[in-house]
Amino acid sequence: MIPAAETIQKNKDFTITSWIAQGTWNPIPIERAEGIYIYDANGKRYMDWSSQLVNVNIGHSHPHVVKAIQEQAAKLCYVDPSFATEPRGRLGELLAEVTPGGLSKAFFTNGGTDAVENAMKMARLYTGRQKILTRYKSYHGATFASMSAGGDPRRLANEPGVPWIVRLPDPYAYRNPVYRGRTPEEGDQVLAEMIEDIVLMEGPENCAAILLEGYSGSSGIMQPTEVFYTRAREICDKYGMLLIVDEVMSGFGRTGKWFGIDHYPDVKVDMMALAKGITSGYVPLGAVVVSDEVASFFDSHVLHGGLTYSSHALACAAGVATIEVYQNENLVERSRDLGKVLRRGLMDLAEKHPVIGDVRGVGLHHVVELVKNRETREPMSPFNKPFTDPMKQTAKALKDNGLSTMVRWNMVFSTPPLIITEQQLNEGLQILDHVLTDLDQYYEG
Numbered sequence: 001m002i003p004a005a006e007t008i009q010k011n012k013d014f015t016i017t018s019w020i021a022q023g024t025w026n027p028i029p030i031e032r033a034e035g036i037y038i039y040d041a042n043g044k045r046y047m048d049w050s051s052q053l054v055n056v057n058i059g060h061s062h063p064h065v066v067k068a069i070q071e072q073a074a075k076l077c078y079v080d081p082s083f084a085t086e087p088r089g090r091l092g093e094l095l096a097e098v099t100p101g102g103l104s105k106a107f108f109t110n111g112g113t114d115a116v117e118n119a120m121k122m123a124r125l126y127t128g129r130q131k132i133l134t135r136y137k138s139y140h141g142a143t144f145a146s147m148s149a150g151g152d153p154r155r156l157a158n159e160p161g162v163p164w165i166v167r168l169p170d171p172y173a174y175r176n177p178v179y180r181g182r183t184p185e186e187g188d189q190v191l192a193e194m195i196e197d198i199v200l201m202e203g204p205e206n207c208a209a210i211l212l213e214g215y216s217g218s219s220g221i222m223q224p225t226e227v228f229y230t231r232a233r234e235i236c237d238k239y240g241m242l243l244i245v246d247e248v249m250s251g252f253g254r255t256g257k258w259f260g261i262d263h264y265p266d267v268k269v270d271m272m273a274l275a276k277g278i279t280s281g282y283v284p285l286g287a288v289v290v291s292d293e294v295a296s297f298f299d300s301h302v303l304h305g306g307l308t309y310s311s312h313a314l315a316c317a318a319g320v321a322t323i324e325v326y327q328n329e330n331l332v333e334r335s336r337d338l339g340k341v342l343r344r345g346l347m348d349l350a351e352k353h354p355v356i357g358d359v360r361g362v363g364l365h366h367v368v369e370l371v372k373n374r375e376t377r378e379p380m381s382p383f384n385k386p387f388t389d390p391m392k393q394t395a396k397a398l399k400d401n402g403l404s405t406m407v408r409w410n411m412v413f414s415t416p417p418l419i420i421t422e423q424q425l426n427e428g429l430q431i432l433d434h435v436l437t438d439l440d441q442y443y444e445g
């Protein structure tokens with residue numbers, strides 16, 4: 001076997017990684033993974049407290065999916081998308097079953113960003129209009145148009161991006177001044193009025209769709225109440241626009257429902273973008289699932305777009321097997337139930353550690369926002385700036401203590417695989433407790 005140091009060196013010498021200056025990359029060499037654990041080349045075990053990038057929902061190396069991939073690979077890995085294959089048809093059928101009523105047909109992509117790109121393209125073709133309205137605090141992927149669609153700062157280096165994105169103010173009750181002195185529902189109502197005003201100013205005849213994460217994700221899990229989604233739907237209906245929900249992160253049981261938007265069962269959606277949990281990361285795959293109306297439009301209109309790997313047979317087989325795991329092991333219900341344990345644990349930590357300013361989320365999809373002072377809400381590390389030393393220490397201490405998770409700005413995410421047990425959840429919470437005890441010294445209350 002190649003020594004770990006050589007693996008690291010080859011990765012650094014011959015490959016490029018995402019989102020950081022390459023010279024600062026100091027990767028841990030991972031050798032294998034099983035269940036909720038990943039193991040490095042020295043045998044050190046890390047609890048996967050984030051399901052990697054919130055995608056490995058069923059945990060690592062699940063035998064049912066591994067077997068399905070092996071069997072499909074031996075039979076047929078790939079044919080071009082003009083052919084029919086068994087796994088493609090079966091996955092489409094399963095998606096029609098688990099997504100909300102009215103969504104009936106899937107176009108398969110390679111991942112999340114191109115699912116969003118294709119959803120926007122389809123909305124523009126369907127409506128004959130150009131503009132897509134999105135939230136500032138959202139992330140929709142890193143290809144060019146999706147990067148513009150996501151309003152969070154990851155887009156800034158690629159500005160000005162595509163010209164047909166219009167950004168909307170955020171239902172961020174913890175910090176948006178609109179919510180001061182108002183209940184979240186009242187704040188959402190005001191925000192919805194502002195959004196309608198924006199549609200009018202942009203010209204409804206130019207507005208194709210509103211694109212929202214089904215449940216807010218990596219920008220910080222800033223989720224509005226039902227009022228916001230209900231009003232967004234009403235605005236779409238009133239002005240002939242489509243409602244697209246991006247469930248790339250919030251889909252497949254993450255929030256204790258099949259999809260984030262399922263928390264608002266009365267809100268009908270026209271298109272849904274999927275990826276991540278669709279195969280739990282075992283093989284890259286994404287999808288746009290569209291309503292009967294949108295699907296029938298494309299019966300007689302050309303879909304101007306395509307991908308070599310659309311409907312990849314191996315990826316679709318992985319998708320079918322992954323959905324079988326969600327169903328056979330009741331993982332959606334498990335996420336709902338264990339989500340309550342996680343929330344209670346995080347709320348207990350918030351009582352103990354003054355640095356926790358806010359706890360947000362539902363199911364196994366939570367974040368804590370760390371602050372220097374609960375009154376002023378000054379973040380422990382400023383938004384969209386390099387980590388402060390205390391935050392850097394926190395991120396390192398979590399890893400050193402065997403907890404691998406997403407730490408961004410002043411936020412620590414808790415989004416473990418849905419197969420986690422209550423005992424493992426408590427072990428993870430204990431590590432958080434230990435690390436936050438050190439961070440409390442930086443509280444300035």
Ligand SMILES: Cc1ncc(COP(=O)(O)O)c(C=O)c1O
Pocket residue numbers: 053111112113114116139140141142213217218246247248249250275276
């Ligand atoms: C909500 C959302 N949409 C889209 C994407 C992009 O997905 P991908 O990285 O597979 O392109 C992400 C990735 O984190 C996401 O969280």
